[in-house]
Amino acid sequence: MWLINSSIGRKLIMSISGIMLVLFLLFHGLMNMVVIFSADAYNAICAFLGANWYALIATKGLALGFMVHILYAMYLSFQNLKARGKERYAVTDKQDKVSWASQNMLVLGLIVFGFLALHLYHFWSKMQLVEIGHMLGKHVGDIDKAVDGAYWITYWFSQPVYAIIYLVWLSALWFHLTHGVWSSLHSLGLNNQTWLPRVKCISNIFATLVVLLFVSVVVYTYVYQNFVL
Amino acid sequence: MEKTINVTLKVWRQAGPKAQGKFETYKLNNVSTDSSFLEMMDILNEQLISERKEPVAFDHDCREGICGMCSLYINGHPHGPDGEITTCQLHMRKFKDGDTITIEPWRSAAFPVIKDLMVNRGAYDKIIQAGGFVSVNTGGVPDGNAIPISKIYADEAMDAASCIGCGACAAACKNGSAMLFVAAKVSQLALLPQGKVERATRAKAMVAKMDELGFGNCTNTGACEAECPKNISISHIARLNREFLSAKIKD
Numbered sequence: 467m468w469l470i471n472s473s474i475g476r477k478l479i480m481s482i483s484g485i486m487l488v489l490f491l492l493f494h495g496l497m498n499m500v501v502i503f504s505a506d507a508y509n510a511i512c513a514f515l516g517a518n519w520y521a522l523i524a525t526k527g528l529a530l531g532f533m534v535h536i537l538y539a540m541y542l543s544f545q546n547l548k549a550r551g552k553e554r555y556a557v558t559d560k561q562d563k564v565s566w567a568s569q570n571m572l573v574l575g576l577i578v579f580g581f582l583a584l585h586l587y588h589f590w591s592k593m594q595l596v597e598i599g600h601m602l603g604k605h606v607g608d609i610d611k612a613v614d615g616a617y618w619i620t621y622w623f624s625q626p627v628y629a630i631i632y633l634v635w636l637s638a639l640w641f642h643l644t645h646g647v648w649s650s651l652h653s654l655g656l657n658n659q660t661w662l663p664r665v666k667c668i669s670n671i672f673a674t675l676v677v678l679l680f681v682s683v684v685v686y687t688y689v690y691q692n693f694v695l
Numbered sequence: 696m697e698k699t700i701n702v703t704l705k706v707w708r709q710a711g712p713k714a715q716g717k718f719e720t721y722k723l724n725n726v727s728t729d730s731s732f733l734e735m736m737d738i739l740n741e742q743l744i745s746e747r748k749e750p751v752a753f754d755h756d757c758r759e760g761i762c763g764m765c766s767l768y769i770n771g772h773p774h775g776p777d778g779e780i781t782t783c784q785l786h787m788r789k790f791k792d793g794d795t796i797t798i799e800p801w802r803s804a805a806f807p808v809i810k811d812l813m814v815n816r817g818a819y820d821k822i823i824q825a826g827g828f829v830s831v832n833t834g835g836v837p838d839g840n841a842i843p844i845s846k847i848y849a850d851e852a853m854d855a856a857s858c859i860g861c862g863a864c865a866a867a868c869k870n871g872s873a874m875l876f877v878a879a880k881v882s883q884l885a886l887l888p889q890g891k892v893e894r895a896t897r898a899k900a901m902v903a904k905m906d907e908l909g910f911g912n913c914t915n916t917g918a919c920e921a922e923c924p925k926n927i928s929i930s931h932i933a934r935l936n937r938e939f940l941s942a943k944i945k946d
């Protein structure tokens with residue numbers, strides 16, 4: 467199967483799974499922004515995306531996307547390490563045009579993944595999971611707070627430790643995306659001599675905006691809770 | 696006015712493909728800054744021979760930047776610290792008196808060391824043999840000028856065709872990927888009417904060969920372009936991806 471056996475096929479999977487994740491992030495980030503303007507509106511979205519069949523299907527799709535992206539990332543990185551040969555260069559130097567992020571995609575991805583566990587605990591386990599539990603008759607967690615996303619946002623991000631942890635996480639994500647977004651288009655073949663600098667520039671603006679969507683909610687909540695209220 | 700410098704060389708010495716290699720340190724005095732890097736290597740070898748030691752094996756041929764034979768990973772860069780040149784075009788004026796210069800062979804699983812600084816780059820030839828050509832029937836040869844080709848395509852094909860198959864791209868790549876080379880070879884033909892006919896089979900065959908020979912997966916870091924002596928653009932890699940993906944999807 468050429469999607470597994472050929473390098474460009476594997477890159478295609480990397481690229482498509484990456485784009486899926488980025489689109490999810492875009493949606494997730496836009497949705498989060500709502501909380502800045504209205505906690506009620508945000509909770510309405512949370513309720514809409516609770517343990518409904520469509521939200522559950524989307525969650526499964528997302529988890530699958532993550533699995534595929536990570537498994538391929540590991541497989542690719544392992545093959546690449548092997549292709550480099552046993553003997554390593556004694557002296558290496560960096561090239562001006564090569565971005566740091568591009569050389570460290572796996573590490574950045576693993577950082578993103580590591581914090582994801584914390585994030586799932588912070589929000590998903592308090593919200594959708596509680597709802598799923600209740601549906602299955604297991605009454606763990608606080609069902610009233612399961613649709614009160616605004617409560618959880620306030621609860622976690624008003625604490626400086628978590629605000630900082632999330633900002634660190636988001637910066638790793640930003641680095642991952644500064645290379646990831648344009649690279650995924652390049653892997654699909656959507657690039658040429660004229661468009662190469664443009665695609666890079668547009669991708670980086672896009673990646674920055676996506677990350678800023680998340681950053682704004684963290685910073686806004688922290689500042690509002692600690693200094694304004 | 697001629698200036699001379701003294702340098703310390705740390706050179707990778709390896710007796711054969713299976714032997715364990717290691718660095719040897721040599722001191723070389725009064726090297727003219729006008730000499731080329733390979734001339735400096737020649738001086739080193741003469742010094743070694745006069746000391747009754749085994750000279751250092753390294754690849755070279757044209758010594759004017761067109762054949763792609765010279766290699767050497769010098770101070771962390773394929774073809775040395777200067778940009779857009781081959782090792783034979785590197786001059787000792789790029790180095791300072793007292794410098795230590797570390798010289799290593801290309802390191803890539805698909806380019807095994809033959810001896811010292813020489814590696815076997817036959818893998819690139821095998822990729823070319825897999826599809827980097829245009830099949831022609833013998834018989835009446837059509838007039839090349841009778842085929843109109845736009846200047847843009849002609850220029851881009853020409854840029855791609857300037858690849859000399861040196862292997863610096865795979866040597867520089869953290870993934871040991873040969874994509875820039877393969878992309879250049881696929882591009883130069885895919886852009887021209889004569890090459891278009893076999894574009895789908897060519898892209899598939901060359902990529903399959905590249906993967907089979909153990910080169911890595913490209914992650915678009917761009918180290919290849921930065922180190923390529925001919926400045927081949929990674930935009931050709933996007934074209935190769937396009938050619939390959941559309942060939943596969945059509946199947």
Ligand code: HEM
Nearest residue numbers: 480481484487488539571572575576579646649650653914
């Ligand atoms: C929200 C999470 C993530 C997003 C949005 C994301 C996005 C992307 C994108 C768009 C690409 C470019 C694909 C391409 O070049 O064709 C990529 C590549 C990559 N990702 Fe992720 N990723 C995420 C998480 C992860 C995780 C958890 C890992 C590792 C365990 C990871 C490891 C990698 C690696 C190794 C590459 C290959 C580098 C490359 O091909 O340029 N990513 N990612």
Ligand code: SF4
Nearest residue numbers: 858859861862864923
């Ligand atoms: S693409 Fe550049 S670095 Fe790679 S083989 Fe061709 S000339 Fe050498």
Ligand code: FES
Nearest residue numbers: 756758763765783
């Ligand atoms: S010896 Fe021919 S390119 Fe350097």
